[in-house]
Amino acid sequence: MKDVVRLYNNTKKYSRYAIRSAKAELKSEVTDSYLNWLWWIIEPLSFMLIYVFVFGYVFKANEEYFIPFVLIGITVWQFFNRMITGSIKLVVNNRELISKVYIPKYILLISKSFTYLFKLFISFVLLIIIMLIMNVPFSFTMLYFFPILIILYIITFGISCILMHFSVYVQDLANLSDIVLRFLFYLSGVFYNINVRLKGKLGFLMLSVNPIAFLMNEFRNVIIYDKIPNFSGLTFWLVVGLIFTYIGIKLIHKNENSYAKVI
Amino acid sequence: MKKEAITIENLHITYKGLKKTSIRSTFFNKKNRKKIETFEALRGVSFTIDEGKIIGIIGKNGSGKSTLLRAIGGIFSPDIGSIDLHNNTVSLLSIGVGFNKKLTGYENIYLSGLLLGFNEEQVREKEQEIIDFADIGDFIYKPVKTYSSGMYSKLAFAITAILETDIMLIDEVLSVGDVQFKKKSYGKMKELIFTENRTVIIVSHTPKTLNELCDEVIWLHDGKIKMQGDPDKILAAYEKFMNE
Numbered sequence A: 001m002k003d004v005v006r007l008y009n010n011t012k013k014y015s016r017y018a019i020r021s022a023k024a025e026l027k028s029e030v031t032d033s034y035l036n037w038l039w040w041i042i043e044p045l046s047f048m049l050i051y052v053f054v055f056g057y058v059f060k061a062n063e064e065y066f067i068p069f070v071l072i073g074i075t076v077w078q079f080f081n082r083m084i085t086g087s088i089k090l091v092v093n094n095r096e097l098i099s100k101v102y103i104p105k106y107i108l109l110i111s112k113s114f115t116y117l118f119k120l121f122i123s124f125v126l127l128i129i130i131m132l133i134m135n136v137p138f139s140f141t142m143l144y145f146f147p148i149l150i151i152l153y154i155i156t157f158g159i160s161c162i163l164m165h166f167s168v169y170v171q172d173l174a175n176l177s178d179i180v181l182r183f184l185f186y187l188s189g190v191f192y193n194i195n196v197r198l199k200g201k202l203g204f205l206m207l208s209v210n211p212i213a214f215l216m217n218e219f220r221n222v223i224i225y226d227k228i229p230n231f232s233g234l235t236f237w238l239v240v241g242l243i244f245t246y247i248g249i250k251l252i253h254k255n256e257n258s259y260a261k262v263i
Numbered sequence B: 001m002k003k004e005a006i007t008i009e010n011l012h013i014t015y016k017g018l019k020k021t022s023i024r025s026t027f028f029n030k031k032n033r034k035k036i037e038t039f040e041a042l043r044g045v046s047f048t049i050d051e052g053k054i055i056g057i058i059g060k061n062g063s064g065k066s067t068l069l070r071a072i073g074g075i076f077s078p079d080i081g082s083i084d085l086h087n088n089t090v091s092l093l094s095i096g097v098g099f100n101k102k103l104t105g106y107e108n109i110y111l112s113g114l115l116l117g118f119n120e121e122q123v124r125e126k127e128q129e130i131i132d133f134a135d136i137g138d139f140i141y142k143p144v145k146t147y148s149s150g151m152y153s154k155l156a157f158a159i160t161a162i163l164e165t166d167i168m169l170i171d172e173v174l175s176v177g178d179v180q181f182k183k184k185s186y187g188k189m190k191e192l193i194f195t196e197n198r199t200v201i202i203v204s205h206t207p208k209t210l211n212e213l214c215d216e217v218i219w220l221h222d223g224k225i226k227m228q229g230d231p232d233k234i235l236a237a238y239e240k241f242m243n244e
Helices: A002-032 A038-058 A066-087 A105-133 A140-169 A173-187 A201-209 A211-223 A231-262 B023-028 B030-034 B065-072 B105-115 B120-134 B137-141 B149-162 B179-193 B207-213 B231-243
Strands: B004-015 B039-050 B054-058 B080-084 B090-093 B167-171 B199-203 B216-221 B224-229
Touching (some): A002 A105, A038 A105, A066 A105, A066 A173, A140 A211, A140 A231, A201 A211, A211 A231, B004 B199, B039 B224, B054 B207, B065 B090, B065 B199, B090 B149, B105 B137, B120 B149, B179 B199, B224 B231
Parallel strands (some): B054 B199, B167 B199
Antiparallel strands (some): B004 B080, B216 B224
């Protein structure tokens, strides 16, 4: 309980810092590059085109509304991928800062997550536009987008906190995470429908043990297929996410002031 | 009545076997795992400092001076014991606040201010003063990574010096920027030190500076307080000890 109160107080106290730092980071990304903010749109759009070409045309995928289907997959995956990759090395990359002033270390992660959330929202705006163009019917189940996003955020944040802590001590965690992430990417059904391609037990298993595959599937169901989400599954992953977050926060609280001694 | 600004009780800080490791060595090198090296930088330091006092800390290399400052600054947490700052804000002057190098100096002023416990309004009020003091021209609107090391430290000093915290920790003698800036920063530092109500801790190797500035001196030796009290007396004993 103590850790939860501390998390709340710190987040409140440092929220202005986290927001300001995220904004500044996004701004610097824009000013440094040639095409400016267009990158935020070009990036998801080009990935979408690549996957649509390779899997829709070459491999003849026949998922209904394949283009928005892929775009949702990419958006959800990118958020998760960025958070995980970002959390590793986050402490080391901020060596300058944390050896000179106290900051709760997960504030760094929260601030980063704001920039990733921002990009996620851009992708979703893009999705809406594409759905309009393609005449995909809109429905009220789309509103479930928000609770599912919150669950995605919590579970990703929890895993990232734990990884952030271990990445301080374990130097080659990045190598391992690259492999695991690549594996997860193919298992999560970014460009195929697990329910259709892997029928029976295997598909069920993959959707039950991999939160990203599950949440990606839920996003698609509520946004493009007008289906009611799987509430028991969502509750399950919410609880798991909260447990991960609790473990991560506890680890960080216990060790964060030793980070400066290591890096 | 005297008000305490810093209370430190039985402070221990240990650098444990927090060495970096790799996955391979954790799994396959079991021998290494058991050998945890520990180094106690501070072993049982206790003292209190009243508000408005200027305290000097002296000691040879490796005696725990910088560790003590960092612990007071909140960067290291105590392994045993406690540090109570009585809700005062604190900053490590001279090494400044860490910058995010991708961002502009201007943006870093705000981020540093927020980290030092100020809100955006308070930083806005001091913004111009900081920019003037740092005196790095248009570079303030350029990313910090484009700065020369001199400009970097000038801005770092300006931020911590102008955004005045209740407790200031000063590590070593300032050697920031060119001769002109050095003069200016030394003057500013004196002004800050002698402001009433501000509690200052200065770490130094040079007895002369400490004698000039401090009300009281603490002599750290091997992580413990060897002597504490009147500057003249302590510094004389220290110099005698060092010359032996």
